[in-house]
Structure formats: structure tokens, C-alpha cells
Amino acid sequence: MLERLFKLFIILIIIGIVFYFAFNIIMGALVHNKKEVVLPNVVGKSIYNAVEELSNAGFGLKKDGEELNQNVPAGVILRQNPSAGMSVREGKLVRVTISQGGEMIYVPNLVGQTVRSADISLRYSTLVMGEVSKKYSLKMGKGTVLSQDIAAGSSVDKDSVVNIIVSDGPPPEGVVLMPDFVNKNLEEAGIWAAHCGIALNIAGEKISGIRTNIVLRQLPEADTDVTDLESVSLWLSA
Template sequence: MLGRLFKLFVILTIIGVAFYFAFNIIMSALVHSKKEVVLPNVIGKSIYDATEELSNAGLGLKKDGEEFNQNVPAGVILRQNPSAGMNVREGKLVRVTISQGGEMTYVPNLVGQTVRSADISLGYSTLLMGEVSKKYSLKADKGIVLSQDIAAESSVDKDSVVNIVVSDGPPPEGVILMPDFVNKNLEEAEIWAARCGITLNVAGEKISNIKTNTVLKQSPESDTDVTDLESVSLCLSVA
């Protein structure tokens, strides 16, 4: 009984080994029957263009991963494996790493902050403070941010530069700044204009639920230097 089992085991082992070698021979023949092609360079190309080019060469594409890259747009190939120029068999899968573009962040609202506070806010958002310009202001104390050149809540690349304009305080004697008359009564604007020798160009607009002679819009905007202007424009609510 044991002898028969041993003989059966030997026969099955021989069949298994023969099958293994026959399978390897067949697969090797199939592989070597495929012609060799030169692997094209797909770095810097979009995933669509790379797939098409590799397909035309009888090759396949497999995405190996994605990485953030400030200098390469999203969807463009950063690396390939094997390298371009190598001789490979048709049917070879080329592994690629694709750019996700620059890592994005939101711009904080800096208006109303001090320069130091604004710098800290930008740092938390992985942004950089750029040029700090100054201008006289009637509406903000000296050292307070008046405006920024990338709007708050905008989505930008990390390490982007945000320039700001900071109040230099009230203007010196001889410099006239446009006050903020919006939502104020015309009489206040008339007193200012008379004192500064500036003519008011007034237009009316019917707006319900707003008191008559309330300033709706003005030109130029507040804090604009109007020293050399002869007139400014106001739009008022009228009955």
C-alpha cells in the first residue's frame, strides 16, 4: 500500500515539474516573440498624451502615485519608470508619477490688522509678506493694513507673496483726502467741500427705505488724494 502511494507521489511530482518547465518555456517564447521598442519620453506630458503615445508604441501606462509640485501643472507627468530611451518589449507597463500642481491655501483677511499681526496670519497660511506700501488715511490709525493685493479667501499656491498697503496716519497740512461719505447725510459732505474749496457734483437715485439725501456712492473712493481736484461726485437717495 505504501509502495503504491509513493509511486503515485513520484508520478505526480514528475508531472508537476514537467508542467512547470513547459509553462515557463511557453511564456518565455511568448515574451520573446514580442518585438522590442524604444521607450518614449513622456515626462512633461499630460496623462492623456502620454497614454496615447505609449499605446501607439505598444506599451501600457500605470499611475504609480501623485505629488504636489509648484512648478508643474496638475495632470502632467513628473517621472517615469523605466527611463526613456531603454529598449523594452511590447506590452510593457510604464509606471509614472503625476503632478498635483502647487499645494493650495486660502488667503486670510489682513485689512484692519497691524503689520505684525498680518505677517503672523500669512505665516499660518504658509504665505509670504511682500511689499509694504504706505498711504495717508482718515479711516485707519497709523500702521493698520488698508488693503491687500490678493483678495481675502482667494485660493493660491503656498508660498505666494501678498503685498499690503498700510495707513501712514492722517495727512499733513496741505494734503486733502476724500472722506468716506457713504451712508452719511449730504450736509456733512457740503460742509467739507466748502471748507476745502471743492465742488460737489450731485446725482440722485430713488432707493426705498433709505433716508433722503443719504450718500449712496462717491467718486473718488475714500482716502484718495483730492488735493488737486476741483470737484468730486456723489450719488444721493431721493424721494
């Protein structure tokens, strides 16, 4: 009985060895039967276009990693391995490194800061202060940032330029600016309008939890020059 089991074990080993060598011979023949093709250049192309081009040429694609690159948009191939122009067999996997784009920076909120403070905030965030414009304002004191052309919290590239508008203080005599009436009572707006000779166009909106005659919206917005306007519009809680 043991002799039979031993012979069976030897036969199985021989069959396994024969199968192994036969498999390698067949696979080797299949590989060597594949023709060699010049590898296309996919560097600088989008991942979608690279997959399509390599597939049409008989190759596969494998992402080898990603890197931040200020000069190359996200999703574009930075490097490939093997290199373009090499003659390789069909079916080979081409490994690629993909750009993640530039380092993204969140824009700080500059409104309400002085120009110097805003400049420091931008430098700290690796951003650059651009044009500084001035505008008369009733809302903010002179030298205070009124607005910025890239909204706070926006995601931008490192070294992006942020322009600001700074308060030049209250307007001179003869220039009328629209006050900020939002969340204020209609009576206050009425006194201002009568003093400036400007009519109020009033509309009501039903808002639960808010007492009546409170300004919800206004047009034009605060600090707009209304010197030559005959009327402005207010939307009140009803």
C-alpha cells in the same frame, strides 16, 4: 443513466482543458507577435500630451497616483513605470504619477491689523510679508494695514509674498483726502465739499428699502488725494 452522465462530465472536463490550453497558446502567440518599441519619455509633460504620445507609440496610460510638488505644475507627469528608453511590447500600460502642484495656502485678511499682527498672520499661514508702503488715511489709524496686494481668501503657493499698504495717519495741512461717504447722508458730504471748495456731481439710483439721499457709491474712492480736483462724484439712493 449514471454511467452516461459520468462519461458526459468527463468529456466536458476534457473539452474545457483543451479550450484552456488552446486559448493560452493563441494569446501567447498574439502577444509574442507584437513588436517591441522603445518607450518614450513622458516625464515633465502634461497628462494630455503624455496620453497622445504614448497612444501614437502603441501604449496605454494609467494614472498610478498624485503627489504635491512645489516645483512642478499641476497635471504634469512626475514619474513613469516602465522607465523611458526601455524596449517593451506594444499595448503595454504605462503607469504614471502626476503632480498636484505646490501646497496651496489661503491668504488671511490683513486689513485693519497692525504691521506686527499682519506679519504674524502671514508667518502662521507660511506666507511672507513683502514691501510695506505707507499712505495717508482718514479711514485707519496710523500703523494699520489699509490694503494688501493679494486679496484675502485667495489661494496661493506656500511662501508667496504679500505686499501691504499701511496708514501713515491723517494727511498734513494742504493735502485733502477723499472721505468715505458710502452709507452716509448727502448732508455730510455737502459740508465737507463746501469746506474744501470741491463741487459734487450727484446722480440718483432707485434702491428699494434704503432711505433717500444715502451715498451708495463714490468716485474717487476713500483716502484718494483730491487736493487738485475740482469735483467728485456721488451716487445717491433716490
